[in-house]
Amino acid sequence: MIGNDIVDLQLASYQSNWQRKGWLQKIFTTKEQRHIHTSENPNLMVWKLWSMKEATYKVHQNYLSHAPRYSPLDFDCSLHGKVYIHNHTYCVKTETTKEYVHSVAMQYDDNYDSKIMQNDKDLKLRLKQTLAQKIDVNISNIMVKKDKNRIPRIYIDRKETNIGVSLTHHGEYSAFVIEY
Amino acid sequence: MNNEELLSKLKTIISPYVQKQEGLNNLSEDTDFIKDLEINSANLVDVVLDVEDEFDIEIDNDSMEKMLTVKASIAVIEEKLAAK
Numbered sequence: 001m002i003g004n005d006i007v008d009l010q011l012a013s014y015q016s017n018w019q020r021k022g023w024l025q026k027i028f029t030t031k032e033q034r035h036i037h038t039s040e041n042p043n044l045m046v047w048k049l050w051s052m053k054e055a056t057y058k059v060h061q062n063y064l065s066h067a068p069r070y071s072p073l074d075f076d077c078s079l080h081g082k083v084y085i086h087n088h089t090y091c092v093k094t095e096t097t098k099e100y101v102h103s104v105a106m107q108y109d110d111n112y113d114s115k116i117m118q119n120d121k122d123l124k125l126r127l128k129q130t131l132a133q134k135i136d137v138n139i140s141n142i143m144v145k146k147d148k149n150r151i152p153r154i155y156i157d158r159k160e161t162n163i164g165v166s167l168t169h170h171g172e173y174s175a176f177v178i179e180y
Numbered sequence: 181m182n183n184e185e186l187l188s189k190l191k192t193i194i195s196p197y198v199q200k201q202e203g204l205n206n207l208s209e210d211t212d213f214i215k216d217l218e219i220n221s222a223n224l225v226d227v228v229l230d231v232e233d234e235f236d237i238e239i240d241n242d243s244m245e246k247m248l249t250v251k252a253s254i255a256v257i258e259e260k261l262a263a264k
Binding site for chain 1: 214215220221222223224225226228229232241244245246247248
């Protein structure tokens, strides 16, 4: 199982004022708030930790198959690529550029394919193209469908598979990950 | 405050964060903030903070967790108002 999250930094600075009173406290643990305040680039740290939480939420929700929930505070991020939620631990890799922050979360440190795109309108199609090539299946036989908890599932020849995928989009950027 | 007044106040609060206008026009108790209104998940915390300010209540983590739909948000607001 895999989850990913992308933050378009330009859009984030326009959409969210994380300096608003109470904002950080609702989302970040006191330890995380300390990381933010002592960081050389607090803004980047906010979005890095946020994307780690979001990516982990996606795997965790998938793992427990629970209905959507909004509890970012429960996801406790370390700066060494681990996120803890209740008694579960997830491995998270984060890539940061001037334009975006992208996090990938998994249960184990496993192999995966990741693709980040700018101004691409058809994320699902790109995912199917990559998958078709990788597992040598005709693209028309692949279907991506969200389940009742809005987790994307891959169907091949109308049969559900256990291929783990995750899609994310924010502003100009979108990304997907595939776990093998 | 009756349900209708609550719904109308909530609608005013969420409006600036809505990215899918059509969802706002058809707002009902069943409206889902992310699915139907495409509110960015980082803005959900702004909704929670605005609700706290508007109703002068405090929303703890356990209640915030549920605030993904109109119905659940109204239930949380009513519960906090009753406890005041």
